[in-house]
Amino acid sequence: MTGARAGLIHTAHGVIETPVFMPVGTQATVKGVMQRDLAGELDAKIILGNTYHLFLRPGHELIRRMGGLHRFMSWPRAILTDSGGFQVFSLNTLRKISEEGVLFHSHLNGDAHLFTPESTVDVQLAFGSDIAMVLDECLPYPASHEDARASMERTVRWARKAYTHYERRETSLHTALFPIVQGGMYTDLRRDCAAQLVELNADGYAIGGLSVGEPRALSQEMTEATTPLLPADRPRYCMGVGMPEELPEYVARGVDMMDCVLPSRNARNGYLFTTHGKLVIKQAQYKEDEGPVDAHCGCYTCLNFSRAYLRHLYQANEILFSTLATLHNLTHYLDIMRQTRQTILLGTFPALLARVRAEFAPEQ
RNA sequence: GGACGGGUGGCCGAGCGGUUAAUGGCAGCAGGCUGUAAACCUGCCGCUCCUUGCGAGCUACGGAGGUUCGAAUCCUCCCCCGUCCA
Numbered sequence: 001m002t003g004a005r006a007g008l009i010h011t012a013h014g015v016i017e018t019p020v021f022m023p024v025g026t027q028a029t030v031k032g033v034m035q036r037d038l039a040g041e042l043d044a045k046i047i048l049g050n051t052y053h054l055f056l057r058p059g060h061e062l063i064r065r066m067g068g069l070h071r072f073m074s075w076p077r078a079i080l081t082d083s084g085g086f087q088v089f090s091l092n093t094l095r096k097i098s099e100e101g102v103l104f105h106s107h108l109n110g111d112a113h114l115f116t117p118e119s120t121v122d123v124q125l126a127f128g129s130d131i132a133m134v135l136d137e138c139l140p141y142p143a144s145h146e147d148a149r150a151s152m153e154r155t156v157r158w159a160r161k162a163y164t165h166y167e168r169r170e171t172s173l174h175t176a177l178f179p180i181v182q183g184g185m186y187t188d189l190r191r192d193c194a195a196q197l198v199e200l201n202a203d204g205y206a207i208g209g210l211s212v213g214e215p216r217a218l219s220q221e222m223t224e225a226t227t228p229l230l231p232a233d234r235p236r237y238c239m240g241v242g243m244p245e246e247l248p249e250y251v252a253r254g255v256d257m258m259d260c261v262l263p264s265r266n267a268r269n270g271y272l273f274t275t276h277g278k279l280v281i282k283q284a285q286y287k288e289d290e291g292p293v294d295a296h297c298g299c300y301t302c303l304n305f306s307r308a309y310l311r312h313l314y315q316a317n318e319i320l321f322s323t324l325a326t327l328h329n330l331t332h333y334l335d336i337m338r339q340t341r342q343t344i345l346l347g348t349f350p351a352l353l354a355r356v357r358a359e360f361a362p363e364q
Numbered sequence: 365g366g367a368c369g370g371g372u373g374g375c376c377g378a379g380c381g382g383u384u385a386a387u388g389g390c391a392g393c394a395g396g397c398u399g400u401a402a403a404c405c406u407g408c409c410g411c412u413c414c415u416u417g418c419g420a421g422c423u424a425c426g427g428a429g430g431u432u433c434g435a436a437u438c439c440u441c442c443c444c445c446g447u448c449c450a
Contacts, residue, residue, distance in 0.1 A: 268404080
């Protein structure tokens with residue numbers, strides 16, 4: 001028995017079959033991939049956007065005037081926008097946290113902008129996001145229990161404020177708002193947090209603050225401690241994970257949605273994911289390799305191009321490399337999730353999980 | 365034929381008596397990347413050896429000599445390259 005489940009999420013921009021992997025499109029684009037391929041070849045049902053980045057450029061009011069984010073970027077399917085909570089972590093030198101919110105100094109020009117639980121809801125409503133995220137504090141690892149508790153409690157207060165504000169909204173009734181469970185690497189804090197957030201009766205819940213440098217086993221342990229406390233009839237979104245072989249692990253722990261920059265970023269950096277593990281296409285050993293990246297992959301890249309050609313494109317710094325590599329890596333991730341869903345429906349998910357564990361067991 | 369300016373590690377290019385196996389950049393090689401400040405970042409990058417160390421030896425700044433305790437750096441001759449003048 002595992003906690004794996006297959007479900008459906010209904011949005012104004014389509015039905016999403018879960019478990020689902022969501023490609024990251026921070027600045028209203030999944031880097032290197034055209035929307036045509038995202039919907040066609042890749043058949044992604046939902047992608048991410050980012051509040052912090054899109055607020056700074058081009059600005060949420062501009063996006064509203066352009067008819068919303070979907071229309072602006074010509075993406076007819078669902079969009080989930082992160083709140084800027086991750087930038088609290090990644091841009092830690094450019095921000096200051098207070099009870100009121102987060103004061104960011106733009107990485108683009110240094111301008112100060114205060115992000116509050118309420119303002120981030122408004123910005124995401126202006127985007128017309130299908131799923132908006134509450135402003136949270138993504139805590140670095142390691143953190144003391146005391147710090148993690150204080151941070152978690154503030155995240156809960158922010159979530160309540162965001163929710164109160166969200167429920168008074170007059171526009172965009174199609175936007176759902178997900179709170180985010182924090183609590184560092186402490187199961188008691190995770191449980192406390194989840195218990196308090198559940199009171200908001202949200203349409204879905206996220207688990208955040210993972211993949212911030214902790215051991216993999218810990219991220220999974222935190223997830224495992226949290227999911228049972230979240231309502232069974234609402235989607236559960238584990239933010240920012242993971243490696244391909246970890247996806248089934250999260251699904252087994254009751255996670256329905258995941259996103260990660262690894263497939264897209266690593267693709268651009270010459271690191272491809274295959275059914276047999278990693279393939280660093282930039283390595284000299286592929287210079288004259290006529291084979292495809294992954295013989296088991298049916299993506300456009302694998303069907304048409306050799307490792308030698310891809311390595312050449314990487315070496316030559318050609319734009320096409322990013323596109324072909326990203327297309328492949330995202331196909332790999334999305335295929336894993338489609339296959340995972342299929343096995344859940346067929347009742348063979350435990351076998352798939354066992355197979356993945358056997359193949360990717362930590363060496364020695 | 366003459367006058368200048370040059371020849372530096374795979375390439376470009378600093379250095380212009382010792383702290384220089386020689387700054388930088390490129391190319392090359394390897395590694396990292398987890399709600400994207402990322403088409404990015406880090407390390408290695410003359411050869412050999414080993415007790416892998418701010419280790420030892422060797423070779424190296426066009427060539428051959430010379431000055432000097434010490435030369436990529438100064439001198440002499442030679443060979444190339446560029447620009448200009450005949």
